[in-house]
Amino acid sequence: MDWHIQYSDEKACLMLLDQRYLPGREDWYACTDTQSTIYALQTMVVRGAPAIGVTAAYGCWLAAREAAGEGWRERLDQLLTDLENARPTAVNLRWAVRRMRAAWAERSELDHAGLCAFWLELAQHIHDEDKRLCRLIGTHGAAVLDDGDTVMTHCNAGALATADYGTALGVIRGAVDAGKSISVIANETRPFLQGARLTAYELHKDGIPVKVACDNACSLLMKRGLVDKVVVGADRIAANGDAANKIGTSGVAILARHYGVPFYVAAPLSTIDRETPTGDDIPIEDRTPREVTHVGDHQITPDGVEVFNYAFDVTPAEMIAGIVTERGVLRPPFGPAIAAAFSERDAEEAAV
Numbered sequence: 001m002d003w004h005i006q007y008s009d010e011k012a013c014l015m016l017l018d019q020r021y022l023p024g025r026e027d028w029y030a031c032t033d034t035q036s037t038i039y040a041l042q043t044m045v046v047r048g049a050p051a052i053g054v055t056a057a058y059g060c061w062l063a064a065r066e067a068a069g070e071g072w073r074e075r076l077d078q079l080l081t082d083l084e085n086a087r088p089t090a091v092n093l094r095w096a097v098r099r100m101r102a103a104w105a106e107r108s109e110l111d112h113a114g115l116c117a118f119w120l121e122l123a124q125h126i127h128d129e130d131k132r133l134c135r136l137i138g139t140h141g142a143a144v145l146d147d148g149d150t151v152m153t154h155c156n157a158g159a160l161a162t163a164d165y166g167t168a169l170g171v172i173r174g175a176v177d178a179g180k181s182i183s184v185i186a187n188e189t190r191p192f193l194q195g196a197r198l199t200a201y202e203l204h205k206d207g208i209p210v211k212v213a214c215d216n217a218c219s220l221l222m223k224r225g226l227v228d229k230v231v232v233g234a235d236r237i238a239a240n241g242d243a244a245n246k247i248g249t250s251g252v253a254i255l256a257r258h259y260g261v262p263f264y265v266a267a268p269l270s271t272i273d274r275e276t277p278t279g280d281d282i283p284i285e286d287r288t289p290r291e292v293t294h295v296g297d298h299q300i301t302p303d304g305v306e307v308f309n310y311a312f313d314v315t316p317a318e319m320i321a322g323i324v325t326e327r328g329v330l331r332p333p334f335g336p337a338i339a340a341a342f343s344e345r346d347a348e349e350a351a352v
């Protein structure tokens with residue numbers, strides 16, 4: 001499913017498969033400027049940390065195009081800041097905007113047309129790179145799953161949350177591609193239902209056996225021995241290995257620890273934020289109450305009753321058996337393992 005984020009040469013815009021309507025309808029949304037890109041990110045037309053990063057990279061190019069004319073550099077600077085702040089938790093958004101800015105700083109001689117062409121190419125490169133990294137996560141992650149495993153996942157960390165293939169679902173796809181028989185329990189993931197709608201949609205399409213469970217069935221399913229491993233994605237991993245992911249993930253991890261089920265996180269290095277020392281420093285998005293008070297257009301809570309809609313929580317590093325990255329499976333203690341993965345990558349990049 002590498003088609004859900006598409007650059008359209010013909011329309012000179014970014015086309016996104018609108019995830020708000022899946023699996024019922026396959027509608028497309030056109031990002032034509034910064035405002036429409038921010039809207040797509042905030043309303044979750046597109047969501048999932050790496051997919052947000054790829055969209056933001058194209059968003060920088062759209063911002064550059066929009067900023068044309070006298071004073072374009074100053075206008076562009078403001079548009080990039082607005083874009084970077086569209087959602088707070090997934091660090092891939094900031095990572096992508098900073099990467100585009102850094103590339104511009106190295107080519108500061110470019111005129112407006114030159115920067116637009118350069119950034120379109122770089123956004124396409126980031127898009128392709130994410131596809132490649134997810135495959136590597138799949139290849140490394142295949143080793144943590146055994147033939148016959150039933151894997152629980154929370155939210156959607158699949159093709160729809162990345163450029164293609166997925167991170168947590170990349171691990172599952174990697175194991176299936178390696179010839180293992182794997183079935184999946186997708187937690188429904190209230191309130192936006194990423195598990196029930198998106199994970200089930202993707203896996204069912206691929207013919208990978210999947211059952212959807214209510215979020216609150218987790219304890220019973222583990223107690224009955226129906227879950228062999230848990231694999232989830234991440235929106236931001238702190239330097240010590242604490243991992244923010246969709247609300248409810250830390251509860252799954254606590255239950256996994258209680259029942260002795262290994263709990264893995266899968267994410268590219270771009271999701272690891274070395275500037276954030278621990279999970280306590282990760283900003284948690286607080287979304288509109290309407291996502292909780294309503295299911296579709298139907299109101300389910302009484303008028304005037306307040307709700308919580310924190311979108312993410314943090315799983316402490318000590319509950320994580322391994323972090324599957326494009327550079328292999330990092331094992332505890334994660335602080336040194338993360339530092340080593342980055343040094344190794346930086347050394348390889350410097351040698352090229």
Ligand code: MRU
Nearest residue numbers: 047048049155157161233234246
């Ligand atoms: O609010 P969302 O749908 O953007 O949250 C997504 C998640 O929590 C995913 O698990 C995470 O971004 C990893 S995506 C490979």
